Amino acid sequence: MSLQRSYTLIAPFYDAAIDRATRAARQHSLRALPEQPGRVLLAGVGTGLDLPHLPPQHHYVGLDLTHAMLRRALPRAGRADFVPVQGDAQRLPFADHSFDSAVLHLILAVVPQPALCFAEIARVVRPGGQVLVFDKFLRAGQPALLRRLVNPLMRRLATRLDVVFEEVLAAAPDLALEHDQPALAGGWFRLLRLRRL
Numbered sequence: 001m002s003l004q005r006s007y008t009l010i011a012p013f014y015d016a017a018i019d020r021a022t023r024a025a026r027q028h029s030l031r032a033l034p035e036q037p038g039r040v041l042l043a044g045v046g047t048g049l050d051l052p053h054l055p056p057q058h059h060y061v062g063l064d065l066t067h068a069m070l071r072r073a074l075p076r077a078g079r080a081d082f083v084p085v086q087g088d089a090q091r092l093p094f095a096d097h098s099f100d101s102a103v104l105h106l107i108l109a110v111v112p113q114p115a116l117c118f119a120e121i122a123r124v125v126r127p128g129g130q131v132l133v134f135d136k137f138l139r140a141g142q143p144a145l146l147r148r149l150v151n152p153l154m155r156r157l158a159t160r161l162d163v164v165f166e167e168v169l170a171a172a173p174d175l176a177l178e179h180d181q182p183a184l185a186g187g188w189f190r191l192l193r194l195r196r197l
Contacts, residue, residue, distance in 0.1 A: 015049065015072075018106070021184070022049070022106070022184070025134055025183040025184060025189065026053060027053045028183075028191060029103070029105065029132050029191050030050060030054060030103070032130070032179075032193055033132070034101065034130065035055075036100075037058055037059075038058055038099075038100030038101060039059050039099050039100050039101075040099060040100065040102070040103060041092075041102040041121075041125075042103050042105075043063050043089045043102055043104050043117070044063070044065075044089055044104065044107025045069070046064060046069045046073065046105075047069055047073055048062065048072060048073030048075075048076035048077065049105075050103065051077050051080060052078065054080055056079065056080065056081075058081070058101075060077075060080055060081060061082075061094075062077075062082060062083070062084050063084075063085045063087050063092070065086070065087070065088055066086070067086055089111055089117045089120065089121075090111055090112070090117045091120065092120045092121075092123070092124050096123055096124065099124050099125050100125070100129050101125065101129055101130045101131070102121050102124070102129070102130075102131045103132045104117075104118075104131065104134075104135070105132075105134045105135070106134065106135055106136075109136050114163050115168050115170070115172075118169070118172045119171045119172050121172065122196060126196065127174075127197060128195070130194070130196070131175060131193070131194040131195075132192070132194075133190075133191070133192040133193075133194070134189065134190070134192075135165075135189065135190070136188050136190075137163050137165040137188070137190055138162060138163065138164050138188075139164070140164055140167070165190065165192070174197045175194040176194060176195050178194060178195050179193035
């Protein structure tokens with residue numbers, strides 16, 4: 001099943017499964033957005049769970065692969081300066097250095113090629129810009145046998161369970177890690193902040 005098809009089917013149930021469990025971590029991550037107004041990419045905006053927690057001074061572009069997710073995001077935008085865009089986070093339809101910041105919440109473990117997605121983020125964020133990541137990652141060398149065992153099925157339905165952030169980061173040498181904090185599930189989920197060199 002394609003990622004677009006599976007997330008079209010998941011869209012009606014996504015919030016019930018994800019919202020409450022991830023809300024505090026999302027809010028914590030978004031507090032790191034700069035005070036200076038800028039252009040912010042929400043890569044994998046999904047149903048818009050981040051939208052109610054965004055500071056109002058920025059212009060937001062929310063990208064998602066599926067129309068079903070974007071349709072659910074729009075009512076959450078409220079008064080935010082928000083533009084939805086349907087597209088692939090692995091092939092961003094934006095010019096180089098066109099954003100001041102990017103937010104990647106629960107997207108790197110979803111896309112088939114997280115390193116390609118991250119390289120694209122590095123391309124579209126301006127030098128000096130910021131990238132905020134909240135997702136689940138294995139640690140380098142971590143066996144996690146059960147996660148790896150069920151990964152072939154899970155990655156076809158909804159999400160990957162085998163992404164190692166350090167491997168993803170290696171594909172984007174223009175992004176420097178500034179902050180790394182465990183968030184949920186005993187540190188499986190992490191809050192990361194990076195700077196575009």
